[in-house]
Amino acid sequence: MNFLHASYFHLVYAQYGLEERFRDYARAFQSVIQYAIDHKVEFILISGDLFHKRNINAPTYRQAHKVLSELKKKSPSTGVYAIEGNHDLAYHQDGYSWLDMLNSEGLLRLIKLKEVAGVKLMGDFVELDNFRIFGVRFLGSSTVSVVAQIAEEIKKINAERGKKYTILMMHFGMAGQMRQEAPGEIHYNTLLPLKEAVDYLALGHYHMNYEVDGWIYNPGSVEMVAMNEYGLQKGFYHVKDSGINLITPVTRTVRRIKLDISSIATPEELYSTISQRLDREPAIQQESLIELLLYGEMNFPKSDVNLERIKDMLIEQFKPLWSEIKLLKSNSSYTINEGDVRGLTREQIELRVFSDRVKLDGRYRDNVDEIVKTMIEVKRMAAAGIEENAIEKELRWCFEKIRSEAQDEGKTGEKAPEQKPRQTLLSMMGDA
Numbered sequence: 001m002n003f004l005h006a007s008y009f010h011l012v013y014a015q016y017g018l019e020e021r022f023r024d025y026a027r028a029f030q031s032v033i034q035y036a037i038d039h040k041v042e043f044i045l046i047s048g049d050l051f052h053k054r055n056i057n058a059p060t061y062r063q064a065h066k067v068l069s070e071l072k073k074k075s076p077s078t079g080v081y082a083i084e085g086n087h088d089l090a091y092h093q094d095g096y097s098w099l100d101m102l103n104s105e106g107l108l109r110l111i112k113l114k115e116v117a118g119v120k121l122m123g124d125f126v127e128l129d130n131f132r133i134f135g136v137r138f139l140g141s142s143t144v145s146v147v148a149q150i151a152e153e154i155k156k157i158n159a160e161r162g163k164k165y166t167i168l169m170m171h172f173g174m175a176g177q178m179r180q181e182a183p184g185e186i187h188y189n190t191l192l193p194l195k196e197a198v199d200y201l202a203l204g205h206y207h208m209n210y211e212v213d214g215w216i217y218n219p220g221s222v223e224m225v226a227m228n229e230y231g232l233q234k235g236f237y238h239v240k241d242s243g244i245n246l247i248t249p250v251t252r253t254v255r256r257i258k259l260d261i262s263s264i265a266t267p268e269e270l271y272s273t274i275s276q277r278l279d280r281e282p283a284i285q286q287e288s289l290i291e292l293l294l295y296g297e298m299n300f301p302k303s304d305v306n307l308e309r310i311k312d313m314l315i316e317q318f319k320p321l322w323s324e325i326k327l328l329k330s331n332s333s334y335t336i337n338e339g340d341v342r343g344l345t346r347e348q349i350e351l352r353v354f355s356d357r358v359k360l361d362g363r364y365r366d367n368v369d370e371i372v373k374t375m376i377e378v379k380r381m382a383a384a385g386i387e388e389n390a391i392e393k394e395l396r397w398c399f400e401k402i403r404s405e406a407q408d409e410g411k412t413g414e415k416a417p418e419q420k421p422r423q424t425l426l427s428m429m430g431d432a
């Protein structure tokens with residue numbers, strides 16, 4: 001046994017609008033592939049989100065193409081098996097994603113949901129000498145309702161063909177792993193039916209590493225995707241007979257420097273305290289990402305603080321690739337709205353504005369996440385110049401989904417429907 005399991009490469013993500021970060025993500029992908037070559041692994045699992053978004057640009061495709069071609073040239077027997085994460089799903093009206101494209105070029109093998117000979121979902125799988133590899137693309141909130149069926153179908157196939165080391169790739173986050181609960185999380189108990197059918201559940205979605213009960217593995221992203229992942233362990237798995245190891249390649253240095261400003265009386269004192277604080281920081285060899293977190297009560301108006309001056313101190317000391325100053329909590333009497341959004345990405349601000357709007361309207365209260373997601377998607381489509389009827393389809397899709405969930409609720413009286421109409425599921429399967 002000798003294989004790799006990775007997820008979340010997020011190619012095309014130019015974090016903070018920096019070209020260099022775009023290259024960082026490509027380098028991370030490259031480093032995993034190089035590791036695979038060096039260690040002569042049998043195959044590589046990518047459990048979703050190779051790409052950062054559905055409509056990638058040509059340089060990104062070229063990047064992925066180049067790295068995978070290199071693998072094929074140097075190590076032709078190493079298979080790459082992938083599923084689609086939420087970021088690289090096809091637009092449902094297209095039914096064809098960029099991963100499909102890499103698949104048709106023979107650079108990776110995309111495992112899809114497929115109805116074959118009495119098995120409704122798991123008909124598409126990879127059969128190797130010693131392994132059987134299944135995969136389920138990102139299904140969002142529908143995941144819960146198909147777990148039992150997936151387990152049954154895998155057991156059926158294993159019974160018919162003879163038991164092999166069974167791998168299942170899926171894309172979702174498990175409940176209890178993040179500091180805050182997130183929509184679409186799956187509880188461990190929900191996954192129990194899979195335990196009898198699957199030896200290795202290869203997860204992707206959350207950016208940090210976690211393992212559960214010796215059969216569920218989430219490597220995290222190889223590169224850092226957001227500052228709030230600071231200090232979390234992440235990487236990719238190298239699975240061997242001798243054990244399962246998380247490999248953490250060297251990536252861009254990220255440093256978060258914290259300073260309590262509660263006892264500081266004036267802006268001048270703030271500058272000198274920051275200066276002393278920075279002097280105590282160990283030097284950083286490469287161009288890094290630096291965040292200065294100022295927290296605690298602020299004893300003077302925020303508008304009196306010269307953020308440019310602080311930023312210059314950071315630049316002088318670290319010559320960073322990127323730096324930012326965050327004021328975590330300021331005295332309420334001086335708080336201005338700008339402070340609420342400082343440090344948030346454009347997407348985070350968008351998310352907050354849209355959520356606030358949707359929550360105000362009582363009719364949509366139960367479907368805030370779904371509607372906000374669609375609003376963001378629709379906005380992106382419009383900005384990308386996608387034609388109107390495609391956007392209309394996206395809206396209709398969201399509407400139908402909410403309606404079918406509402407109908408289910410009416411029948412069962414439960415908030416989270418356990419069974420989804422087959423119709424909805426099939427339309428989500430794309431190629432079914």
Ligand SMILES: [Mn+2]
Binds near residue numbers: 049085204
């Ligand atoms: Mn994901």
